[in-house]
Amino acid sequence: MDPVAALSAFDRQLRRELPPGDPETTVEREPRLIRHVSTAAHSWQGVVWTDLDAATADAAIAAELPRFTGDYEWKHFSHDRPADLPDRLAAAGLVADVLEAVVVAEAAGVPDFAPPAGVEIVEATTPEGIEKATDLHQRVFGKDMSKLRAQLLAAAPGTLDVVLAVAGDEVVSAARTDYYPGTDFAGLWGGGTLPEWRGKGIYKAVVSRRARLAQARGVKYLQVDALPTSEPILRRAGFVRITTTRPFTARPR
Template structure:
């Protein structure tokens, strides 16, 4: 048990040190600081709030700062013409009163996800696929749009071109982002991204989902293994993922550790 606690603490420290603020600002068109908060703008009139921590002080002092910061953040993004704003929180942060404060200002919490972190080699396995299912990395526009439509369906979201447009921009930028898909009978049934984090040991597993009729057959696990192999080839020894309850057990069985939780709070301005 002591070794497990130490392992989790070390992985959480790596997550905090390497994956917050600067790495989250990759691709941002603008960046402003309000105290410890990093206010980021991205294409598509999207805003994002993150931080490494909220600083020292008593709970009362931190609460008083947040009472000041939240309206300043909203005012800043409204003045900048941002329409869709996300405030990203983590379960292990000390942020007294933040939940109630965000709700009072019109934010709505999305579903809580598990932050999974671990060694890429644990997932880089050679796994068999079901008969008729194949994996490949895609980058052509038609494939990217088809994958994003499939992912919207898998997540139960309305089909939108916005995700595809943003992903096409990232793939064209040469930042290392990869999109992997699994296909059966010529149709995409599972997809997910690999996003190497510059100047870090990490690559992120993002956007992974499988259509309901194809779940439980090992396809997502094989797609994750392919991405883990690619991460190692890129020199990234650690993987991280904000996981739903569909993907968390798969990553956990492979050896990744649930180091904390994350809850995004969203608002339309």
């Protein structure tokens, strides 16, 4: 995979040209900034792309500040300009969240990893399956997942895969794939595994199952915003870091 070509496609398709994710979301395009805004409580909102420089950055940030209520965020990427944009966002009172690596792989290049003995990977896009996935995420991450649950239940047909890792009657891991029609990309999100089941190869098996599902749909690239705990595993599965990202919000999360 050519990382430079992948980053160029990522910026164009998933930032500058990405259509709204649901009927409640609107894309607002300005000459140097693109944002997504929504009337639905479960929809993501924020700045997705900028083309700023030292002369225009502070005015753009100041104009955007009134929007920073609720979960609105400025999604900054390390290759965005100017180079000191994170410092300018912080100086304006915004709070930096966790830094994540944006890693990409070609779906066809992700190997097949079998789950450990006694664990089965199953597809679960029904409302019951979504409930099981978000319940698992609530256990793993210790956060209220009601907004995510509403978002997944409202997803348009064909834009979502949910997979579960099941041991006996217990869901031990869950993750999803978001599809972006009209692009070369699918996003892998929400990989969470119960602590006592980590280190057994379940996460890799969940990644490869999602890769096969995406490949069957004709997807070229898989993209993940990876935490430090996930990036080494994804690198061993063929993913390459193309940039990093960090959201800025009005208050700590």
